[in-house]
Amino acid sequence: MALIVQKYGGSSVGSAERIKHVARRVARWKRAGHQIVVVVSAMSGETNRLLALAREIQAHPDPRELDVMVSTGEQVTIALMSMALMDLGIKARSYTGSQVKIVTDNAYTRARIVSIDEENLRRDLREDHVVVVAGFQGIDAAGNITTLGRGGSDTTGVALAAALTADECQIYTDVDGVYTTDPRIVPEARRLNTITFEEMLEMASLGSRVLQIRSVEFAGKYRVKLRVLSSFEEEGEGTLITFEEDEKMEHATISGIAFNRDEAKITILGVPDRPGIAYQILGPIGDADIDVDMIVQNVGQDGLTDFSFTVHRSDYAKALEILKPVAAHIKAREVQGGDKIAKVSVVGVGMRSHAGIASTAFRTLAEEGINIQMISTSEIKISIVIDEKYMELAVRVLHKAFGLEQAA
Ligand code: ADP
Ligand code: ASP
Ligand code: MG
Numbered sequence: 001m002a003l004i005v006q007k008y009g010g011s012s013v014g015s016a017e018r019i020k021h022v023a024r025r026v027a028r029w030k031r032a033g034h035q036i037v038v039v040v041s042a043m044s045g046e047t048n049r050l051l052a053l054a055r056e057i058q059a060h061p062d063p064r065e066l067d068v069m070v071s072t073g074e075q076v077t078i079a080l081m082s083m084a085l086m087d088l089g090i091k092a093r094s095y096t097g098s099q100v101k102i103v104t105d106n107a108y109t110r111a112r113i114v115s116i117d118e119e120n121l122r123r124d125l126r127e128d129h130v131v132v133v134a135g136f137q138g139i140d141a142a143g144n145i146t147t148l149g150r151g152g153s154d155t156t157g158v159a160l161a162a163a164l165t166a167d168e169c170q171i172y173t174d175v176d177g178v179y180t181t182d183p184r185i186v187p188e189a190r191r192l193n194t195i196t197f198e199e200m201l202e203m204a205s206l207g208s209r210v211l212q213i214r215s216v217e218f219a220g221k222y223r224v225k226l227r228v229l230s231s232f233e234e235e236g237e238g239t240l241i242t243f244e245e246d247e248k249m250e251h252a253t254i255s256g257i258a259f260n261r262d263e264a265k266i267t268i269l270g271v272p273d274r275p276g277i278a279y280q281i282l283g284p285i286g287d288a289d290i291d292v293d294m295i296v297q298n299v300g301q302d303g304l305t306d307f308s309f310t311v312h313r314s315d316y317a318k319a320l321e322i323l324k325p326v327a328a329h330i331k332a333r334e335v336q337g338g339d340k341i342a343k344v345s346v347v348g349v350g351m352r353s354h355a356g357i358a359s360t361a362f363r364t365l366a367e368e369g370i371n372i373q374m375i376s377t378s379e380i381k382i383s384i385v386i387d388e389k390y391m392e393l394a395v396r397v398l399h400k401a402f403g404l405e406q407a408a
Contacts, residue, residue: 023084042073063108097137136379162222176241207260253350270333273300
């Protein structure tokens with residue numbers, strides 16, 4: 001007998017039919033003798049619908065009220081899932097985040113889990129119930145409803161698995177595992193049987209939305225056995241996230257290509273090249289709680305340099321506003337910006353021991369006439385900022401250049 005947490009995403013519970021289908025799957029696991037905790041997302045499209053509704057009322061919705069509203073999506077699904085299980089003769093009980101007591105900090109719309117009181121869930125499991133928990137939500141210490149950021153049900157699943165020391169956390173979605181890149185963009189993408197935790201962390205942080213980054217962080221911290229699988233297929237091992245030190249096998253140099261369109265670029269031209277300038281530019285950005293991702297400063301010439309960085313697109317307008325007076329103050333020539341950019345990243349732990357990965361990537365893009373605007377690297381990834389309109393092309397050609405396609 002094992003204790004298994006199964007998380008089902010929006011498309012897996014997108015209709016009454018889909019919910020019944022998932023309930024049948026859960027019932028099979030239960031009847032095989034396992035203890036099952038089910039975590040569900042809102043039905044597909046529901047979170048977006050609610051967010052749009054809020055924006056019809058308030059241009060910048062109040063974050064506390066937004067969380068009160070958007071958390072209702074998951075509350076609907078837990079009740080429907082419990083009913084579907086009962087209909088199959090399985091004892092089931094639903095819990096909202098606050099009923100479990102998934103305590104978070106107070107950062108509305110992007111709260112972090114602080115603690116989980118798993119006692120009631122354990123009792124229900126002992127009494128032979130399937131426990132159905134709402135993903136994506138919690139409460140802060142003062143009892144306010146909070147949500148965990150888009151895709152946050154993954155994190156609920158992994159955090160519950162950690163709190164319950166579950167044998168496995170299974171993330172069921174609409175693809176049958178983690179692929180070398182998004183199979184919707186590159187049909188030749190290949191499913192990976194395993195991916196190291198480090199690589200998954202990079203892939204998630206660089207835009208592969210198959211797992212929310214915080215869920216991967218949790219899995220790493222608490223050593224949760226994490227697997228991504230399809231709820232639309234009856235068979236399949238999916239993709240197991242592994243820890244490199246456990247691995248005996250030889251790894252491919254590159255495991256995947258990630259991409260995102262979530263960023264915008266800001267360049268300050270003609271900046272006086274003197275100590276403290278980076279701080280003068282980025283200090284006010286940080287003070288406004290805006291995260292900066294890539295930063296590039298040119299070698300100075302004639303006492304002047306150019307300084308570029310990227311921020312999340314939703315912070316772009318605010319960052320530009322903040323920088324105008326800053327640029328005038330430091331006597332920079334001009335502030336430019338653009339939000340029609342994309343970031344494409346090549347990820348692989350094998351990069352550590354292989355030279356020439358960067359040059360292969362640059363040559364591949366050059367051959368397609370794609371101009372590189374910014375580059376940043378770490379031990380296991382190379383990220384390149386390009387014009388948004390070439391993103392899909394860049395992903396396809398890089399995927400091919402690194403030999404990631406399925407064997408014919
Ligand atoms: P869910 O609603 O189940 O949480 P998501 O839409 O959040 O599902 O995540 C699954 C989607 O992630 C897939 O449909 C796929 O388009 C996308 N995706 C992006 N990158 C990858 C990747 N490397 N491997 C698999 N899926 C990916
Ligand atoms: N329903 C939430 C979202 O759409 C959480 C999730 O699905 O993981 O982002
Ligand atoms: Mg998701």
